[in-house]
Amino acid sequence: MPAPSIGPSALAAIIAEMRNGATVQTGGSRAHSSLGLDADGWYWEHFDEGQVDRQPASEADLHRLAKSTPQHLLPILRRPHWREFVRALAADQPAAAQSALQAFARWGDPLQHAALWSAILGWPREPLSAQLRQCLRDRIVDHTLWHLFMEAHGWARDSATRVKALAFLDRTLEMIDEVPEGEARLRRSFAQLGC
Numbered sequence: 001m002p003a004p005s006i007g008p009s010a011l012a013a014i015i016a017e018m019r020n021g022a023t024v025q026t027g028g029s030r031a032h033s034s035l036g037l038d039a040d041g042w043y044w045e046h047f048d049e050g051q052v053d054r055q056p057a058s059e060a061d062l063h064r065l066a067k068s069t070p071q072h073l074l075p076i077l078r079r080p081h082w083r084e085f086v087r088a089l090a091a092d093q094p095a096a097a098q099s100a101l102q103a104f105a106r107w108g109d110p111l112q113h114a115a116l117w118s119a120i121l122g123w124p125r126e127p128l129s130a131q132l133r134q135c136l137r138d139r140i141v142d143h144t145l146w147h148l149f150m151e152a153h154g155w156a157r158d159s160a161t162r163v164k165a166l167a168f169l170d171r172t173l174e175m176i177d178e179v180p181e182g183e184a185r186l187r188r189s190f191a192q193l194g195c
Contacts, residue, residue, distance in 0.1 A: 004108070010073075026069065031048040035065065044061070089153075112135055136172055140186055162193035162194045166187070
């Protein structure tokens, strides 16, 4: 799926996020470059296996990225919608959470977090697709259901989060109608929250 085009309003939203500390990253984990904006202005920070080099940049660099590799800007565009989803989920406002997930997914859903949370919030009123059932099952097996839950709960590690996490796991098992390999390990991880 091609990246959505980044228009003027999206660029304004990106710049607002960057004024609050967000950066645009290109490259990989061992060597990457980050475009940022701080009190001193625009900058590029190049990281290569521990060596860091910082150079001046400009807003024109952001516009070039928007045209050449818009996929690098999508995480920043998703970020405020994810924050709104987390807030709505914590406030037990499923309609607002679903709305935030739809806005998030407009800018891509590479890890399927929006699709999975939307299905979780909609079930049992809305049936679970075979694809999402398999995806939830796989996330139990490979322990990444932990990440799905924890990212939506701000990585809190208190006893209230433990209760929610275990209820979330039980609901997920009910949704997929099986107990796959990996369930006991995941249950132990959730049970240790707040201990």
